[in-house]
Amino acid sequence: MKTAIINGRVIDPASGLDGLCGVFVDGEKIAALGHAPPGFVADRTIDASGLVVAPGFVDLCARLREPGAEFKNALASEMQAAVAGGVTSLVCSPDTDPVLDEPGLVEMLRYRAKNLRGPRVLPAGALTEGLKGLHLTEMAELRAHGCVAFSQADAPLDDTQVMLRAMQYAATHGFVVILRPEDSWLARDGVAHEGQVAARLGLSPIPVEAETIGLSRILELARVAGARVHVARLSTARALDQIRVAKAAGLNVTCDIAVHHAHLTEMDIGYFDAQCRVVPPFRSQRDRDGLRAALKDGTIDAICSDHAPVDEDDKALPFGEALPGVTAVELLLPLALKWASEDGVALKDALRLITCGAASSLDMPYGRLAPGGPADIAIFAAEQYWTVSARSLVSQGKNTPFIGYELKGRVRKTLVAGVVVHSE
Numbered sequence: 001m002k003t004a005i006i007n008g009r010v011i012d013p014a015s016g017l018d019g020l021c022g023v024f025v026d027g028e029k030i031a032a033l034g035h036a037p038p039g040f041v042a043d044r045t046i047d048a049s050g051l052v053v054a055p056g057f058v059d060l061c062a063r064l065r066e067p068g069a070e071f072k073n074a075l076a077s078e079m080q081a082a083v084a085g086g087v088t089s090l091v092c093s094p095d096t097d098p099v100l101d102e103p104g105l106v107e108m109l110r111y112r113a114k115n116l117r118g119p120r121v122l123p124a125g126a127l128t129e130g131l132k133g134l135h136l137t138e139m140a141e142l143r144a145h146g147c148v149a150f151s152q153a154d155a156p157l158d159d160t161q162v163m164l165r166a167m168q169y170a171a172t173h174g175f176v177v178i179l180r181p182e183d184s185w186l187a188r189d190g191v192a193h194e195g196q197v198a199a200r201l202g203l204s205p206i207p208v209e210a211e212t213i214g215l216s217r218i219l220e221l222a223r224v225a226g227a228r229v230h231v232a233r234l235s236t237a238r239a240l241d242q243i244r245v246a247k248a249a250g251l252n253v254t255c256d257i258a259v260h261h262a263h264l265t266e267m268d269i270g271y272f273d274a275q276c277r278v279v280p281p282f283r284s285q286r287d288r289d290g291l292r293a294a295l296k297d298g299t300i301d302a303i304c305s306d307h308a309p310v311d312e313d314d315k316a317l318p319f320g321e322a323l324p325g326v327t328a329v330e331l332l333l334p335l336a337l338k339w340a341s342e343d344g345v346a347l348k349d350a351l352r353l354i355t356c357g358a359a360s361s362l363d364m365p366y367g368r369l370a371p372g373g374p375a376d377i378a379i380f381a382a383e384q385y386w387t388v389s390a391r392s393l394v395s396q397g398k399n400t401p402f403i404g405y406e407l408k409g410r411v412r413k414t415l416v417a418g419v420v421v422h423s424e
Helices: 075-084 103-114 139-144 160-173 196-201 208-225 237-248 285-297 329-343 347-352 356-361
Strands: 002-012 017-026 029-034 044-047 052-055 057-062 087-092 120-126 149-151 176-179 228-231 253-258 302-304 377-387 406-416 419-423
Touching (some): 002 029, 002 347, 002 377, 052 347, 057 075, 057 253, 057 302, 075 087, 075 103, 075 329, 103 139, 120 139, 139 160, 160 176, 160 208, 160 228, 208 228, 253 285, 253 356, 285 329, 302 329, 302 356, 329 347, 329 377, 329 406
Parallel strands (some): 002 052, 057 087, 087 120, 120 149, 176 228, 228 253, 253 302
Antiparallel strands (some): 002 017, 017 029, 052 377, 377 406, 406 419
16 A cells, blocks of 8 residues: 655654655555655545644553453553554553563563554563562563563562662663662652642652652662663652763663653642542642753653553542552643643654654654654644543543643544554
């Protein structure tokens, strides 16, 4: 199948391309940008007048709830939610049930995903067996079966020697280690940012130091091991200061934040709103402003959705008992555009954080438009308003604090390997 996408504003942050031109697809690959290659005859033409044509978005953290929780969120629905949001490459977290620590489980997930019309599902393998933090997994074997990186998800890794050995092993083989920094002792039983809101509501606090101390340990071990580390879902301004220092010192480290942390703070908890129960917690206004500044100056390499669909029963519990997480894969683009609009950031620079910036963080060949590269493409209306509602979300999880928000940025078509997997 040959496809011509014409009349669109083509933006490729990786190359700096931003202008009106055509994109020509031959099978699974991009054949040319600008003008059709000699002899190219399109079987299908997509008129993208008034729309943006960009690389398909790369999401570095999403929970698909399979294997293990199929009754909560079917894999098919979450994959459809992803492509409805323009996400064509999706890194799934290993904290499934059972944990993604064996090749057979990784193969099963990839097989299930391949037979559904959705994004490329890229498993992050477990760093330790059962995510228990005691024994390393067979990372080389898991990589051979399709894992793109190795992670502890949100499970603690308190044994510093195990963390060091994991980094050394990963460094030897050139693997990327994904870690979310948190000192589990300082964060123990905490559910909200340590501040006036948690004190007033009587919620167990998680101090900023839980993140900064956890990050200090990760960065020092990465330096010793020479490891390639991606620091996931940072939430505090002080942690971003540490990242700046580490990068300036030459450490091979990248980082991301969850898109909702660029918008909400501890104040949004309101009167125990469980939709704002997230991990890490929403922080202070100063922290949120620090995250936004780090997005703008390039300290942060990527924005992820941290998609974690939760059913209504698990969110109807008291705040401290409610299951943490928000459904967010469909909001990755509009919330990124909302931040960019509010902070005066160019569209191309905002898209970098959810395309090539995210892909490069895990050394993946996605998130760019280039002849010969994969034809993963998102076509969207950057100025189209839509209201977030339970009905408008494809995900089975409707748990988001953004219900009722009017946002800009609506995906019209999504192509994965040249195949249209979403259209409206």
